[in-house]
Amino acid sequence: MNPTKSQTEKKEKSVKQPAVIPPTSEATPRVVIEKVSPEVDRGRFPAKRAVGERVVVEADIFADGHDSLSAVLLFRKEGTPSWTEIPMEPLVNDRWRGEFSVTEIGRYQYTLEGWIDRFQSWRRDLSKKVETNQDVSTDLSTGAGLVEKAGERAPDRDAKALKTTAAELRNPKAERVRIALGEELFQLMKRNPDRTGAVRYEKELTVVVDREKARFNAWYELFPRSCADGKRHGTFKDCEARLPYLAEMGFNVLYFPPIHPIGTAHRKGKNNATKCTPKDPGSPWAIGGKEGGHKAIHPELGTLEDFRALVAKAKDYGMEVALDLAYQCSPDHPYVKEHPEWFWHRPDGTIRHAENPPKKYEDIYPLNFETSDREGLWKEMKSIVLFWIEQGVRIFRVDNPHTKPFLFWEWLIAEIKRDHPDVILLSEAFTRPKVMVRLAKIGFTQSYTYFAWRNAKWELTDYFTELTQSEVREFFRPSLWPNTPDILTEYLQWGGRPAFAIRFILAATLGASYGIYGPAFELCENRPLEPGKEEYLDSEKYEIKKWDLSRAESIKETIVRVNRIRKQNPALQLDWNLRFHPIGNDQLIAYSKCTRDLSNCIVVVVNLDPHHTQSGWLELPLDQLGLDPSQSYQMHDLLTDAKYLWNGPRNYVELNPHLMPAHLFRIRHKVKTEYDFDYFL
């Protein structure tokens, strides 16, 4: 009956300690620092950033009474002994802001400090008294004392100036008021503040900094066994031949489903049949056979050397290979014999297969992460990641992480990233919202989303406003997948080729990170196992497929163009800059993304109706896009290279999904006029 307290949660029971009278040796702490942002769950979890991004820190900072305050933001790379200080600026209503940039992969700490600024308070009051012609001789004497003390703590350079100024403030013949309120003294005192009684925020907060690919990437999921030209089992060598095709399309992560030996016990046949024929290759997620487990390679794919060669070759094409981390076993996995205690047992002693009633997965044994041998199991799981890191892999797509304990992932990811901070882990959790969010908090670099099922305009608007504008963006990096081997949405089943183009353009422009399962996706494969189901007919999970990459309906050219546009336009490499705009037609969705300096502004309009032409009047907030309402501007459609001259905030848009279901405009701010002719100069 005794509850086990989470070991990762600090025992905060006595958060409230009785207030006591501060001893004479200490100043009374009067400054309050609260509502700090970013601060994930009271600092329990770090915020996330990628190299080169900014951390904008805000807080409520205030004190009793009417004194002026000053505050600084402190930050440091983890392991660096000293803090760098950044002055914070007051906004309105006791809110303050400061920011720093993160330039290296790893972990940074930050905190805040605020203090009563006696000089600023004095200066402000003096100014008011001077304005109402009050006698200020006593005030000048008080100020001289403050300046003198600053002189005592200042470096030599300032010390002399401060001492001189203090003397002047005491000299009735000097222009004392002008000196007291002057800019020179203001700056001197700002450089040498009296921070007695300064209050440091009670926590040091953390931000995890990943490499840029954690934020900006394009994944391509590929079954290597289907890479051969014929019906034979594809190999890593065959995959090499596919690289030019993938590189041309512009993908930079090549993700393989599990590449390990596949079990034969209860192997599934075509279309998930419970019986299989000797020819059926089985699901790659039924990991482990007599040839080995999670650290082995399925013999028909090739050798470890072949795999390493493929990793290197992919790199030459600008692609990183990502592997699948699926912590589960086929009944033939060596673990089953070596460590039966790592599995779930029925009352009769047999090992329980996976199930999610009424569904059964007889070819898979789930691991019991609560086994009495947690030490053994968890460390073995870690060794799998380290093994593949040694083979050159730095990106992992993690299969169903929500079916393993949070604590396991938190431990594993911390262990891995301590020595390999460049590792990226993508959480494949299609589950309840709070569980998905939790997995992101405990360390997953990126997360699958509900994007596949967000089709209507209001669904997309609500969901992406939440993902990009609410607090979850501090730690949850969305990865947008229009399809996966398990998910062929009804929208794709019914919408034909335009539906694929629509969903692709949405994924690649709503999100800086996205992925597709190909070649099924670009070839517009849309036959479901049966009506109303999301499984593919003749799913590649259970058979070797021969894909005709030259199919007429391929949307490859659109992919090529969109990925090129993403690379050339930094606004599309960000998530938080997404803003939706009204267009007066529920079948059209419009949004923009701009860089902070507005030098790169992209406006996207997508026709969500894969069948009919739709039109509407787009309303753009010209001021937010850096446009002068009195000037024309050019909208350059980067998909078609068409150029439109627009005027004012409202302009007409019409999209035929069978030609091209979207505009991907770059705003060209300057439209030439007669003033641009030479003779006007």
Added chain:
Amino acid sequence: MNPTKSQTEKKEKSVKQPAVIPPTSEATPRVVIEKVSPEVDRGRFPAKRAVGERVVVEADIFADGHDSLSAVLLFRKEGTPSWTEIPMEPLVNDRWRGEFSVTEIGRYQYTLEGWIDRFQSWRRDLSKKVETNQDVSTDLSTGAGLVEKAGERAPDRDAKALKTTAAELRNPKAERVRIALGEELFQLMKRNPDRTGAVRYEKELTVVVDREKARFNAWYELFPRSCADGKRHGTFKDCEARLPYLAEMGFNVLYFPPIHPIGTAHRKGKNNATKCTPKDPGSPWAIGGKEGGHKAIHPELGTLEDFRALVAKAKDYGMEVALDLAYQCSPDHPYVKEHPEWFWHRPDGTIRHAENPPKKYEDIYPLNFETSDREGLWKEMKSIVLFWIEQGVRIFRVDNPHTKPFLFWEWLIAEIKRDHPDVILLSEAFTRPKVMVRLAKIGFTQSYTYFAWRNAKWELTDYFTELTQSEVREFFRPSLWPNTPDILTEYLQWGGRPAFAIRFILAATLGASYGIYGPAFELCENRPLEPGKEEYLDSEKYEIKKWDLSRAESIKETIVRVNRIRKQNPALQLDWNLRFHPIGNDQLIAYSKCTRDLSNCIVVVVNLDPHHTQSGWLELPLDQLGLDPSQSYQMHDLLTDAKYLWNGPRNYVELNPHLMPAHLFRIRHKVKTEYDFDYFL
């Protein structure tokens, strides 16, 4: 340069501890409990309730995987060793709710516990398998094991039944599925859950429970020296004669500005003049003279015995006497000589008077709460409160608390309430929003608000929605004052007698707590010191006033009626039940308050225009008010006793401010029809 850390803030630096593999002896903690409500600033501050109120606790509770969870809310009165458990109910999206009632003054703790409910998970899965006709014999055996174990930990009463049931589940001849899924076993297992691996929320949260008057009260501020009939200095005896008048109006807190000796040095004259005549009585806030300080009584008011007699007499009339805690001194206060170190000194050694540049308060010395003798000063301040508690006072209005350190108040209030939990402290802080909120967090029972300056409909709607519907309501109890001796708003200056009635009805119905400064208020005194200023002309702060209580323009009768209605209608004794309703006219404001069971529903409509008749169509959400849209209902105006028969959600309202600027309807749900005649029975 070393920052002083707040002593009351727990040093939470290492909030994030590395995740470790749980030892074999412990279950893996899989349940997450977060986003608990109420929880003020991570539990740093308590929530507040009054006796008889409910504490509705919600939290996100979830775990990895697909298991069913159970959760309980635990609470106890502080000092009670054992917790009382309340089962929590799941809402949607992993949100859970439980509640308890607080029945005694003092402090309660509460926390939460959740666990993986293996029996519920098993039962749910079994049910799904049965539905799809799967073989469940192994499952029944697994279930038998769970039931057996429950039998081992159950009390005798249940143990036998559990053992019997386990045996039945193992008996192929029994109706095993029916038993397994039956209600009897469900209840048995619910009473005897397996809480292995239960996770207790990491904090014990606190709720401070005050007496009911902390929430529901009507204050009357009165200068006792103006209670005499003629021009002579009024006494406590004179105040006794005023009690029937106040009791008739229905007030239950009688608040006196400071009753202590008044200094003569720099005493202010009429209308805050810097020079005074020997006849001028001075401001009561210039506390302290040769007759004593904060524990003495101004001799002209009477003796301590007179004061105690008045307190007792007021009690007979249903009123509690509240005193002013103004921690500041006149230059003649005994502290100035006894403890010069408690004050602020100029460079020349003289003591600094109060100022808020360009304003000066030469008759007042502020205390320096950061004095090196904090121990001495703070304890002396505490002794003042204890002294008046001994004289029978339990309510204090605290003057300008925002000009003293937060830590001082947190310490003082904790010290006082430890032994006197029935003490009520009203924070008179008219300052920046976050400072006002902080004072409420650190312990003030009630708080002055910006009500006086919220006149327009949108201002009232926004402000009271924030106060009654946002998280601040957990600790900030608003007290609504249409006027104070320092605040005669422009609305009152310009709006004549109707303005006073309007502001009174708003204060007394928008808030469960309100107060007026009288007799200035009920007599509609509205002459400002000068146009554009909020000070009263011939302010009572600086002179003895003779008020003619029988003035024709007195709104006494309205006050009598409204306070009687407040007493008779529990819906008006609450704050959180406030809901605004559309009425299609910006000069009319409409809102309702209902008790939880809808047995008492009040609808208020106020004409905010003190000059003209206004009309509009009120739209009521009939379902939320417990009204059947197909039935007529009676609106009984409790102010005028008029009765209206209304139909449907939209009804016409018209208010002439010169007659009565408001309706104060009680909804009578039942309107008689022919079915009510005897012969229908």
